[in-house]
Amino acid sequence: MDKMAERMNACCSLLLKLVYVNVLWMAFTLAGLGLFGAGPATLALFGVLRQWIRGNESIPVFHTFKELYKQHFKEGNKLFFLYGTVGLILYIDLLYVESMVIRAIVIAASILYVVSLIYLPCILVHYEMKTLLSKMKYSVFLGIAYFQYTLVLLAVSMALFVILAINPGFFFLFGLGPVAYLSMWMVNQVFMKAEMQQTTNDRRLAVDK
Numbered sequence: 001m002d003k004m005a006e007r008m009n010a011c012c013s014l015l016l017k018l019v020y021v022n023v024l025w026m027a028f029t030l031a032g033l034g035l036f037g038a039g040p041a042t043l044a045l046f047g048v049l050r051q052w053i054r055g056n057e058s059i060p061v062f063h064t065f066k067e068l069y070k071q072h073f074k075e076g077n078k079l080f081f082l083y084g085t086v087g088l089i090l091y092i093d094l095l096y097v098e099s100m101v102i103r104a105i106v107i108a109a110s111i112l113y114v115v116s117l118i119y120l121p122c123i124l125v126h127y128e129m130k131t132l133l134s135k136m137k138y139s140v141f142l143g144i145a146y147f148q149y150t151l152v153l154l155a156v157s158m159a160l161f162v163i164l165a166i167n168p169g170f171f172f173l174f175g176l177g178p179v180a181y182l183s184m185w186m187v188n189q190v191f192m193k194a195e196m197q198q199t200t201n202d203r204r205l206a207v208d209k
Contacts, residue, residue: 017061018177021048024065025175032073039080044068045176047125049184068125075124078132083117115143115150118157121180122187146190153186 025045029037047068051059090113093106119139129135143150160179164171 022175022177028069039076040069040073043072043076046121116140119143
């Protein structure tokens with residue numbers, strides 16, 4: 001019973017935290033006039049969730065969110081407009097392209113687009129890479145290399161989006177929080193596996209030398 005009570009308490013605490021970060025996400029998005037705030041606010045959201053998932057639950061949430069928002073302001077806006085534009089082009093192509101060959105290419109590009117979109121926010125707040133292009137390439141690489149995780153993440157995320165769409169009140173309360181938390185948790189598992197694999201490979205190289 002004690003364990004059950006602890007789990008219920010932890011679950012309720014997490015839900016309250018998700019409501020709070022959703023309020024911050026909306027406030028900072030509006031602070032950037034919507035279009036110029038959504039990208040950095042989303043990266044700040046993922047950054048806070050990453051801290052919680054990795055055990056840093058006592059961080060000052062508002063201060064951390066604000067600093068991450070400022071840190072990722074330029075990068076977040078670049079990605080927001082880049083992925084927004086590419087997504088719109090792919091959507092229009094899927095609607096109007098009739099050639100089967102070109103349509104197949106567009107579908108393949110759309111799959112890579114979605115895979116990259118899932119992993120990229122998590123990579124941006126976890127790794128320090130020199131160029132944005134290298135981060136985008138790595139997002140596609142991880143999504144394909146750990147495709148089983150990608151499929152599970154896609155399925156559960158779609159289910160959550162359906163639940164939120166059916167219940168607008170839940171979406172107003174939690175916003176992107178549940179989907180972002182799930183994404184960050186799943187991708188964090190991928191990060192740990194990739195880092196363990198890299199460590200193993202480094203040890204093998206050291207032994208071979």
